[in-house]
Amino acid sequence: MLQLFENILVIAAHPDDEVLGVGGTIPKLVKMGKKVDVLVFTDGSSTQYSNDNAILESKFGEAKRANDILGTTLLPREDFPDMRLDTVAHADKNIALGNIISKGGYDTVFVQDRTDINKDHNELFESTLVSCRPYPGQKVKHLLSYYVNSSTEWGNMLKKKPFNPNIFIDISDTIEDKLNAMAEYKTELRDYPHPRSLDGIRNSAKYFGNMVGMQYAEPFHLVFSK
Incomplete structure (x- = not known):
């Protein structure tokens, strides 16, 4: 399926989501000669670290280094409030995302799945649906949602509609790229057995790979393809 993708946008509510969800698939696409941009939609830290500009700059420095490893272009960051996307008018998010x-x-667009326990992820998924809906002249042909360690699994347990992947990308040859990129996110990385630890991320990729006869895989839900 990757052969169908040419000009790709990976949408992340927060810096590190793109690596957690698509960090093994991205370098496969880049090595195939595809163009991959990454958009971080929130400011990344305003709620957790209020008025701490040093943390904000540090997180986006990490994002730049991580995406350099993956081979992506990191788009100029948006300044929507971290952990408070539900306080922003739906239309405002739609307009900003639609313009980008x-x-x-x-x-091709990748975005977090709607089943996540993280409300920012839910809000961004809904706005992505609006921005990518198939209307005459719409250039987006493929929309996929992705799994985020420490968010999606909790949604699976607590929500009535769990994440239901129907596409699995073999990342056996790029798992180290994913882990090396995540290692740059020192403000987000946790110790094992946290799911956002390097061992936790490796185990997750192994789990999804084992489901479909691969060593390591990333799971996606294909929302539509035309």
Whole structure:
């Protein structure tokens, strides 16, 4: 399926989501000659670290280094409030995201799944649906949602509709790229057995790979493909 993708946007509510969800698939796409941009939609730290500009700059420095490893272009960050996307008017998020997607001319978009326990992820998924809906002239042909360690598994346990992957990408040859990129997110990395530890991320990729006869895989839900 990766052969169908040419101009790709990975949407992340927070810096590190793109690595957790798509960090093994991205370098596969880049090595195939595909163009991959990453958009971080929130300021990344305003709620957790109020008025701490040093943390904010540190997180986006980490994001730049991580995405350099993956081979992506990190788009200029948006300044929507971290952990408070539900306080922003739906139309405002739709307009901002729609403008970015339209300007970029993307044919493929990845975004966090709606089943996550994280409300920012839910809000961003809903706005992505609006921005990518298939209307005449819409350039987006493929929309996929992705799994985020320490968010999606809790949604699976606590929500009526769990994450239901129907696409699995073999990342056996890029798992180290994913882990090396995540290692740059020192403000987000945790010690094992936290699911956002390097061992936890490896185990998750192994679990999804074992489901479909691969050593390591990333799971996605194909929302639509046309």
